[in-house]
Amino acid sequence: MSKARLRIAVIGAGIGGLAAAVALSRADCDVTVFEQAGGLREVGAGLHLGSNGARILHRWGLGSRLNSVGVRAAALEVRHWQNGRVLTQQTMGATWEKRFGSPYYTVHRADLHRILAEQLGGARLRLGSRLIGLNEEEDSVRLRFADGDSAQADVVVGADGVNSVVRGNVTQSGAKVFSGNSAFRGLVPADSIPDLPTKTLLIWPGPEAKLLLCPVSGGSAWAFVAVVPDSGRHPESWSATGRVEEVAAALAGWNVDVDGILGAITEVGCWPLFDREPLSRWSNGRVTLLGDAAHPMLPHHGQGASQAIEDAVALAHCLTRPEGPQQRDLPGDSSPLTEGLLRYEALRRPHTARVQLGSRDGGTMRLSTASPPDSVAGQGQAPLGQMVEDVSWIQAYDVEEALGKPVDADGPASGF
Known part of the structure; x- marks a missing residue:
């Protein structure tokens, strides 16, 4: 009986889709994105x-590439929105790496x-x-595809984002949920704001809005995100542009x-913050979901x-380890x-x-200007260290x- 590599079609070439392609290729699958x-x-x-x-x-083996373009955050600082004073700081860097076994x-x-x-x-x-x-066949x-072309695969992976086309072939559940906020985001050159500490994550929680700043591109630029209340006037889009005047206001x-x-x-850019209720299923036959197509989440974690x-990583393992097929039989039983x-x-x-549900009201969203200087909002006015513990x-x-x-392939009892 002839053997052939498992054919995987990954839909979407964002970060999730490319990661899936890398993991599956490393497991010797025949992957097309x-x-x-x-x-x-x-x-x-x-x-x-x-x-x-x-x-x-x-x-x-990508540590050196990450080190060349990313920034290993040395600390997290929370500052007062009005006077700029440092309210509290959390050490990261080597301390974080030692605790969690890898850099942030x-x-x-x-x-x-x-x-x-x-x-x-490959x-x-x-x-x-x-x-x-x-169309799932035998x-x-x-x-x-829209251009009239077609293709065949043993497994289809929907990595096509929050508005996934593939998801409709798996489940109809998971209505979009609007958070009531939009995120304005962009980049500024590091040398345009030279007085800010490098390799530090900065957060200013204001009365309504929150501003987050983090170094990127090897420290040559700062990425900013301003989370502001939104009545829903901005269209849902990952790539929509916004107006600088809105951020300034x-x-x-x-x-x-x-x-x-x-x-x-x-x-x-302007990013209305939507997520979805956790899905009751990710897979249907030979079709499954990954990344935002499966679990779109707010950015607060x-x-x-x-x-x-x-x-x-999990998908590649489950399809190619001994308990799952590394090669397909031609013809053969598809049940594995x-x-x-x-x-x-x-x-x-x-x-x-x-993680998805915790992102709704956790992380940076717990920070409030109404809290004591060394605290974040939440039950008991938990200190910043507790916010870190929430995601540890x-x-x-x-x-x-x-x-x-x-x-257990039937899934552990989780309530989801």
Whole structure:
């Protein structure tokens, strides 16, 4: 009986899709990534790569590349929105790395995207391929594209974002939930605000808005995010532009450092903050979901990229380890494939649901100007250190260690 490598179609070439392609290629799968855009590029500004995501990329041999473009955050500072005084500080850097076993990076989204694209290896990339439909056949899935082309795969991975087309082939649940906020984001040159401490994450919680600043691009630029109340007037889009005047109005009357940031902004993106209720299922037959297609989350834990990278590792493991097929029989029984996808879902769905729901009111959203100077808002006015403790379990999580433990394909009792 002839043997062939497992054919995987990954829909979407964002960070999650590229991470999936890298992980699956490393597991000797035959991977094709289908991207609707005509060019391979990633929009956006800065992102946080937690220790849990960074440990995977280091194991893939990408530590030197991350060190060249990312910044290992040395500290987190919370400052008063009006007078700029440092209210409290949390040490990160080597202390964080020792505690969680891997560095914590802030990195330009495009830089991380480029690093992953360089690692595709034998995976193929097809640009200008907008998926319009899927049909599962007896031993494969047929994909149909807007240009009239088609393709076949043994497994389809929907990594096509919060507005996933693939998700409709898996489940109809998971209505969008608007947070009531939008995020204005962009970049400013580091030399335009030279008085701010390098390698430091800065947060100014104001009466309504919050401003976050982190170094990216090897420290040559700052990425900013201003989270402001929004009645829903901005269209939902990952790449929509905003007006600098809106950011300036939201932060009017703040301190001199914030004025310096505002003066350096030349363009800004606007990102209405939506997520979805955790899905009851990720997989249907030979089709599964990954990253934002499976668990779109608000940015307040800084975990979007890291959770997608963890998904990629788990998916590759569950499809190619001894308990799942590394090669497909021609012809053969496809049940091990669907079982592998169920194992993947059983491991990842409860974990990402916890992160997803915690991101709604955790992390930086707990910071409030009404709190005492060394505290954040929340029950008992928990100090900043407690806010870090809230996410320590995420940073310490090792998906490869978790994969070494038996996982019930029906999923553990999680309430999700």
